[in-house]
Amino acid sequence: MAEAIKLQEFTCDFKDEVANRIPEANFDLCLTCGTCTGGCPASEQYGMDPRKFLRMLLLGMDDEIKKSPWAWVCTMCGRCMSACPMKINIPKFVYNVRASWDRDKRPKGIRGSCDQHIKAGNAMGVPKEDFVFTVEDVANEIREASPEFSDLEITADRVGAYMALNQNSREPVTEPDELGPLWKILHRAKADWTYPTVMWGGENYCMFLADDEGWRYIMEEFVYHIEHNLKCKVVVNTE
């Protein structure tokens, strides 16, 4: 007969570490029902799925977990958790697996975008001046092309504007014409708004990179700019 597994021999360092960081994660409550796996589009990629990943954590297979590229295939979308009868926080578990990777081993594309965001305030690394220039350029074209928008005014860092809008930095860089429709709607609605020029990118790659420090820095700079400089009442996420 096969020998029973002796539980006391397990060392689950990584599990203890993650559970310390997210006390409400409830990893031990997993019923192995598989609901998470059944509804997860990342299941089977690299031979992995959320239930299995969690089993590995509970069995102390720390090295295998930290080596698996699956942590970067799961999108941390949260569907597993919302369906889980025990509300186990798999997305946060995956986030912590990502964070366990050496920063320079994490995917280059995500890391580069995070670094740019920290440096320039947006993932594309656009200097503030270029952003303001593009915005003014596109606004000019619209004013010239359509008489009904001849009074279109787009401002950056206008103190006291009611709303501050963030913008995905891909738009001004790769498809500036996509800025126009948004502005036209805001113009029609007579919205009182401005673009902040500090941390203005709507994207958040430091979160995806699981770079807590970078993410926190971006948030603090952004909040400071809105609260102390612009004094806007509302921050609008445009996506």
Added chain:
Amino acid sequence: MRKYNIPHTFEFKSIIELYAQWIKDGTLKVNSDWNKDLKIKFTVQDPCNIGRKIGTNKIVDDLRFVVKAVVGEENFVDMVPNRSNNYCCGGGGGALQGGHTEQRRAYGKVKFDQIIETGAKYVITPCHNCHAQIEDMCHHYGGNYHTLHLWTIICLAMGVLGENERTYLGPDLAEFGLDIEGGIQ
């Protein structure tokens, strides 16, 4: 902000809530008359960030309200499942920049099949990541739908969509509402 407990007094809003509010209170005048005879079908991708992750369907319901107002209720086809129970498109979590392209596309196949199932000609994607992923799925799996930002269709319905703002429209709408001069009617 919540994660780091950074104190702030401003309020956070999604542009979609504002669109819905402005349409409801009459600030933004839109209608779906343009699509009454064309009957072009639209579906919508719920971004996880404003659906499941905020814990209520408030914004994704607003999204449906806005889309129906501009394309016509009868021309809107929902995916199943949807709203807070939707499938992620597979472009989230940095996946588009994460380098595991084959796996990202396999992930997105679930979404692609859902879209095809609706029979819709257009998928409205209010999130930039979803837009990029869903467009990539269309090319990769040979779909025949078009992927639109939400603001494009709102402006089309208001008759203010410029000639150079139509990159993502299909041939059926590429020139809709433009006069021969290329200006806006």
